[in-house]
Structure formats: C-alpha cells, structure tokens
Amino acid sequence: MIAAVINTDALVKMAYSSVLAGVAVAVVVSIAILGLTRSSEMRREHRAGAAAAYTAAAAVGLLLAVAIVIYGLILVAHKT
C-alpha cells in the first residue's frame, strides 16, 4: 500500500543522480585545485611540459565546475 503512494521512480532517479552529481563535483573541483597547485610547483622547478599539462587539467576542471554551477542555476530557475 505504501509502495503505491510513493513515487519510486523519482526517488530512485534522485538517489543515483545525487551520487553521480556529488562525485562529479568533488572530482572536477579537486582536479582544478590539483592542477593549479601542481602547475605552479612545476613552473618553479622549470618543468614547462608538466606545468602546461597541469594547467590544462586545472582549466578543464574549472570549466566543468562552472558548467555545473550554471546547470544548477538553471535547475533552480525551473524548479517546480
């Protein structure tokens, strides 16, 4: 009887999308911070190639983090 009342589909969708989104945010922000920190260390050690690779990783992480925030704003604006 209880199962008939509960919107199980929405519940399952919320659970797995929460986990995926949470993991995605943690990964992209951590990669951005890792990239920024390591790239400055590499530059100090005059390792240009490694510094460029870490800078690229930081840029990808930052872009994805900004994209997630924008997607979040869109969800807030279209909340039902």
Next chain:
Amino acid sequence: MSADVILVIVIATALVFDFTNGFHDTANVVATAISTRAIAPKPAVAMAAVLNFVGAFISLKVATTIAKGFVDTTAITTTVVFAGLVGAIAWNVITWYFGLPSSSSHALIGGLVGAVIAAQGFAAVNGDGILSNLIVPAVVAPPIAFVVAGIAILIVYRIVGKLRPGPVGRGFRLSQLASSGLLSLSHGTNDAQKTMGVITLALVANGDLSAKGFHVPDWVVIASATAIALGTFVGGWRIIKTLGTRIIKMDVAQGFAAQAAGATVILAASGAGYPLSTTHVISGAIMGSGAAKQVSAVRWGVAGNIVTAWALTLPAAAIMGAAVYAASKLFGNGAIGPLVISLAMLVTLAAVFIRRLQQASPAPVVP
C-alpha cells in the same frame, strides 16, 4: 469587518513566520562556509539574505501549490491559516532556542494540518500526500546526503591529500562561495514562496481573490521576499554554531564536501521533481563528511538531538496548530481570538529573544 481584521492578522503572522524562517534557516546555507572561514559571518549572512530575496522572485510555482496535496483546501479558513502559522512559529522558536536545525517547511505544513484537524477532523487530511511528499523525503534525504558527502570527502582526500594545505584551502573556500550562493538562491525559491502561498490562500478564503486562476499578487511577493531576507540578515547564530562546529569539527575540505553534497542532492532532487528539506540535507551531509574521515569525529549525541527534532517537528507543530485553533474558537468566530493570541505570541517572542540575548552573545563562534 471582523473577517478583514482576521485577514490583516493572518498576513502579519505569515510575515512573522517568514522572518523566523529566514533567521532559522540561514544556518543551512552558510554555516559550513563560516566555520571553515570561506567567508566572514556578516558578509555570508548578507549574501544569503540578498540571494534569498532574489530567489523569491525567480519562480512562483511553489507558492501556488502550498497546502495542495496535504489537506482538503476547501477546509481552509483564515482562522485555520492563522492557527497553523502560530503553531509553526512556536516550533521554529523552540528549536531555535535550543539551537536545533529543523525544517520550517515541515513546521508550517504540520501547523496547518493540525489546525485543519481541529476544525474539520481527520477526514480533511490527505495522508497519502503527507506520506509521499513529506515523510518519505524526510527519511530518505539525510542518508543520501550522508553517503554523497562521505564519498565526496574520500575522493577529495585521495586527489588533493598530499598537496600543500595553503593553495588547497583557498581553492575549497572559493568553491564554498559558489555552493553557498546556489543554496541561498534555492532556499529563496522554496521557502519565501510558501509564505506567499499561505497569504494568497488567506486572501482567497476571505474572498479578496478568486480561487479560479490562482495567482500571487505582486505586493505579496515583495512583502514575503523582504521578510525572509530580513530574517536571514538577522541570522540564526545559534543554529549556525550547531551546524558549523557542534556536529563535527570540520576542516576546509570537509566543509566543501558537505556543502557541495548538499547542493547537488537538493538540485538533483529538484531535477527529479522530489521536494527535500534543505535543513535535513545539509545536516546529513555534514555528518557524512565527518563520519567518512573518522566515525568517532561525529558528535552522535548532537546528531541524535537533531534527528529527534526532525521527527517531532510535524506532530509538535500540528498539536500546537490544533491547540491555537481551539484556543481561538474559545473567543467565538470573530477577530477577538486571533487578536488575543497574536498579542500573547508577540509578548512571548519578545520575552524569549530578550532572555536569549541576556544569556549569550549573538556572535557566531568559528573554530
């Protein structure tokens, strides 16, 4: 004449509730950012106030659905709305007094349900709606946030654990500003609208608005947005202290993990069309980010008190809403009952606030 007086009292009471909602729930969106020093307390609360104000204007869909699904809307009168609001305010103030983060939305719905039961009996309550839209999300949301925050902090430690703490801390603090902003905006789109919905319901019940083509008047939007923003700006420092320092002593990465997990769970739920309490989600996320690092790092006694407050919110607010309705009816059907109860409520609120101000400084404590 009497009906108009009751309507004015209801609107004023609704705005008082909105104010308490603001200062009670400020903690949800800024506590972790303050405790990790991502942002200073006053700017944090000011940012939350502005974004709550802005959020209140973004969408009016929540306002038009308040009470629908929980009670028979034909059972709603201005006195029922008044009694429900007073019940919710009373529970908000009690939990604020003890520094316990509880859901203002649950308090509001609990108060309305209790008042409706007192007025029309249990037949006017939609038990299925309460189960599916209120109780199930309340039971499910904290464990999901707990798990997401736990996984997030383990990932964070794995990726940045061996880096120099200085740049890492700056990066996570900056990230917390973004997640605080999103949470504040999300909170504004939800909670201010509940008050708008209640005021609009009262206007419909009083015959000032048509029930057909239900729309929220502009002055209601502006008044509600202002009340919640003012309440947020005043800030519920006691609950900020509980969430920010008393559940776990969090480092900056845990603060980020908790807030990011909270924001993603709330937004994922919005995407799935599932209503969640910001309070429940953030509290669960804070516990998860602490337990993943070390289970004993979580002060489970404090966590237990918070969970007890969640479980009690709906029935306690309902009992208070019913009691206020019954007390109001002792004075007859006119405006005397709501007037007497409003004055008693204002005197009690003033006494509680003065007592709290005398007991402790309102300034937040950061680790």
